[in-house]
Amino acid sequence: xxxxxxxxDAILNGDAKTAVAVTTEALAENVSPLELVQKYMVPAMxxxxxxxxxxxxxVPELLLAARAMKGSLxxxxxxxxxxxxxxxxxxxIGTVKGDLHDIGKNLVSAMLEGGGFDxxxxxxxxxxxxxVNAVKERGxxxxxxxxxxxxxxxxxxxxxxxxxxxGVREEVKVMVGGxxxxxxxxxxxxxxxxxxxxxxxxxxARRLAAS
Amino acid sequence: MSLLEExxxxxxxxxxxxxxxxxxxxxxxxxxCPDQWNLTRPAEVEEVARAYVEAGSRVILSNTFxxxxxxxxxxxxxxxxxxLNRAGAAISRRAAGDRAKVFASIGPSGKMLVSGETxxxxxxxxFAEQARALAEGGADALVVETMxxxxxxxxxxxxxxxxxxxxxxxxVFDTGRNKDRTMMGTTPEQxxxxxxxxxxxxxxxxxxxGVESYIAICRRLKAATDRPVWxxxxxxxxxxxxxxxxxxxxxxxxxxxVPQLIQAGASFxxxxxxTSPEFxxxxxxxxxx
Numbered sequence: 397x398x399x400x401x402x403x404x405d406a407i408l409n410g411d412a413k414t415a416v417a418v419t420t421e422a423l424a425e426n427v428s429p430l431e432l433v434q435k436y437m438v439p440a441m442x443x444x445x446x447x448x449x450x451x452x453x454x455v456p457e458l459l460l461a462a463r464a465m466k467g468s469l470x471x472x473x474x475x476x477x478x479x480x481x482x483x484x485x486x487x488x489i490g491t492v493k494g495d496l497h498d499i500g501k502n503l504v505s506a507m508l509e510g511g512g513f514d515x516x517x518x519x520x521x522x523x524x525x526x527x528v529n530a531v532k533e534r535g536x537x538x539x540x541x542x543x544x545x546x547x548x549x550x551x552x553x554x555x556x557x558x559x560x561x562x563g564v565r566e567e568v569k570v571m572v573g574g575x576x577x578x579x580x581x582x583x584x585x586x587x588x589x590x591x592x593x594x595x596x597x598x599x600x601a602r603r604l605a606a607s
Numbered sequence: 608m609s610l611l612e613e614x615x616x617x618x619x620x621x622x623x624x625x626x627x628x629x630x631x632x633x634x635x636x637x638x639x640c641p642d643q644w645n646l647t648r649p650a651e652v653e654e655v656a657r658a659y660v661e662a663g664s665r666v667i668l669s670n671t672f673x674x675x676x677x678x679x680x681x682x683x684x685x686x687x688x689x690x691l692n693r694a695g696a697a698i699s700r701r702a703a704g705d706r707a708k709v710f711a712s713i714g715p716s717g718k719m720l721v722s723g724e725t726x727x728x729x730x731x732x733x734f735a736e737q738a739r740a741l742a743e744g745g746a747d748a749l750v751v752e753t754m755x756x757x758x759x760x761x762x763x764x765x766x767x768x769x770x771x772x773x774x775x776x777x778x779v780f781d782t783g784r785n786k787d788r789t790m791m792g793t794t795p796e797q798x799x800x801x802x803x804x805x806x807x808x809x810x811x812x813x814x815x816x817g818v819e820s821y822i823a824i825c826r827r828l829k830a831a832t833d834r835p836v837w838x839x840x841x842x843x844x845x846x847x848x849x850x851x852x853x854x855x856x857x858x859x860x861x862x863x864x865v866p867q868l869i870q871a872g873a874s875f876x877x878x879x880x881x882t883s884p885e886f887x888x889x890x891x892x893x894x895x896x
Contacts, residue, residue, distance in 0.1 A: 451783050454792025456721045463722075494638030496681040499719055506722070520681070521638060546845040546852040546880075547637040575781075581847050 398422045400436055403468065407440035410460025412467040419468040429475040432468070433512070441465055441510055441598075448595040458594060459503065462510035469512065483514040485605035488530035489540040490518035491574075492551035497544035500574055503594040504540060511598040513538075513605075524551075524558030531564045538604055540597070541587075543574040552577075553585040569604035573597060610708065610747055611773050611808060614665065615835060619869055621894055622666040622710070622839060622877030623659035624887050630655060630670070640682040642674045645694040652695070656702030662884040663891035666875065667707050668750060671695035671741060672714035675733040677725060681717070688733075689740045696744025710775060711746035713737055713763055714753050721756070721791075730759060734766035742770040750775040752813050752839075755790040757798060761805045768806045775837050775875070776802040777811035780824050786816050787824060795824050799831035811837025814879045816844060817856075818864045822871050829872030838873045840864075842881030854881030858889035865893045 398421040406414035422432055444461040447453040453461075473483070487508055491501045498520040508515050516534055518526050530536045539559065541552045552572055559565040569588040572581075582590035589604055591597040614620050630641050633651040644652050652670045659667045674692045676685040684691070692711075699709040713734060718725035738749055749767040751774065754760035760776055767774040778798050782788045787795065795812070802810050810832050812824045818840035828836045842856040861882065868876055876894070878886045 451788075451792075454782070454788065455790050456792065459719070459722050494636075496638070496678075497717060499717065502719070502722065502724065545637065546847075547631065549847055549852065551637075576845055576852075584847070 404436040404440045407437055407461055407464045408443055410464050412464040415464040416467045419471050429472045445595045459506055462506040465510035484512045485538055486514040486536050487538040487540055488516045488527055488536035490522035491520035491542045492548055492555055493523050494551050495543050495545050495548035496520045501542040504597045507594045507598050508601055524555040527555050528558050528562045531568050538601055539568050539570045541572045546576045549576055556586055571600055618874045619876045620665050621663055621891055622875050623664040623668055624878035624882035625880055626655055626670055642670055642691050645670055645691050649698055653698045653702050656699045658884040659887055660702055660707045662887040664887055665707050666710050667699055667703055669695040669699040669711040672712045675716055675737045677716040677718055677733045688736055692737050692740035693744035696741045696746040700745035708747040710748045710750045711741040713751045720758050730762045734763040738767045738770050742772055748773040752777050754778045757793045757801055764805050764807055773808040775809040776807035777813045777837055779814045780812050781815045786820050795827040796831040799828050803832050803834055809837045810834045813839035815841055817841055818861055822867045825868055825871035825873050835874035836872055837875040838868055839877040839879045841879045858886040861886050862889035862893045865890050
């Protein structure tokens with residue numbers, strides 16, 4: 397029997413190699429994939445989030461943990477799907493039109509994947525129609541918009557308008573973030589949620605997916 | 608007398624303010640590569656540089672912040688890196704004449720090392736190419752700025768140092784409860800000691816969450832290093848009013864923080880996002896030259 401706490405610690409320490417090795421071993425010995433996720437992996441990511449909140453962890457630790465989580469999930473997800481368990485939700489994420497900055501977006505994308513979301517990464521400088529298509533044709537239930545430049549924040553509003561014009565605004569939740577973005581701005585443009593950092597973005601996406 | 612000794616004979620040295628917003632006022636559209644204007648609209652770029660010299664800047668930067676080939680690739684301009692940097696440095700040099708020194712700008716790649724989006728070798732090659740071209744264009748010194756990742760800052764710093772020019776290295780402190788760490792978690796003390804160890808001639812902080820928060824950062828940098836300290840702070844945080852980005856801090860309010868920056872040990876003072884030649888003029892009034 398593999399020592400499953402090692403999976404928890406590997407994720408907490410951002411050690412993808414060990415996380416994958418322990419997961420492989422556990423699955424080979426018929427440990428329930430759902431148990432791995434619920435008892436070891438999700439609690440580890442929650443602890444990562446807490447450490448980030450209290451400034452024990454910063455972006456590098458966050459990213460490494462998310463990658464370890466993703467490595468394990470890649471092995472587990474096919475089994476979960478086969479057993480009929482649904483992913484937490486499908487998110488279409490991108491940096492809005494006119495903005496080429498993708499560090500923040502990539503970070504949130506990695507954290508969402510680590511949090512069990514099915515993420516469609518549309519890249520940077522994404523036209524509003526592409527978000528609309530991701531909702532219409534690929535079934536995204538959450539649209540996550542990122543901007544770094546103050547001058548491109550307006551593209552968030554344009555994107556939300558495009559979702560309305562396409563008649564799909566009611567089918568999705570829109571979350572926004574990025575250095576110049578604030579809670580107040582998010583409300584003004586009619587977004588459903590704002591998060592200040594990549595860690596709280598996961599909690600926000602979970603709330604939005606459940607509502 | 609070396610360039611830095613000459614400048615530091617009278618401190619604080621007034622540097623410049625933001626460039627992007629000045630270019631937008633001259634027609635740059637969101638999403639367009641500002642650095643490309645070094646080749647396509649050089650007259651407008653020179654106007655911005657000249658406006659800062661007129662406002663009293665003794666040091667001006669250059670319109671080359673995003674001119675490393677990794678960032679340029681996002682605009683399909685990677686092959687233009689050398690040309691853009693040479694032109695950018697030369698434009699600032701022309702505007703500066705003998706009234707100001709040109710500290711040419713080197714910004715971050717926009718890609719993360721820790722996630723594997725880029726590699727140390729890729730960064731080393733890109734920054735070396737940029738630094739060389741800036742030196743060829745006539746830069747008097749180089750500024751590695753707006754860095755969040757100490758590892759990337761050190762690579763850019765080494766590349767800049769290899770030109771033989773004096774080098775300023777500064778990072779953005781905008782993260783955490785007290786907004787006193789870089790996005791990657793680096794403290795001012797860590798930044799100061801590591802950047803000094805890698806040969807930075809001047810150490811500093813730029814951008815961030817507003818000038819008031821950089822007073823304490825300045826004090827901590829000063830305490831952690833024997834190098835002169837460089838501060839280029841933002842005019843607070845922007846607000847969106849009726850679809851337009853507005854910086855509410857006035858030039859006078861910004862300049863009002865300058866005495867505290869001087870007291871905290873800043874040798875070079877200027878502005879970053881939200882500032883303009885008017886801000887530099889107001890700071891010049893406070894400094895008294």
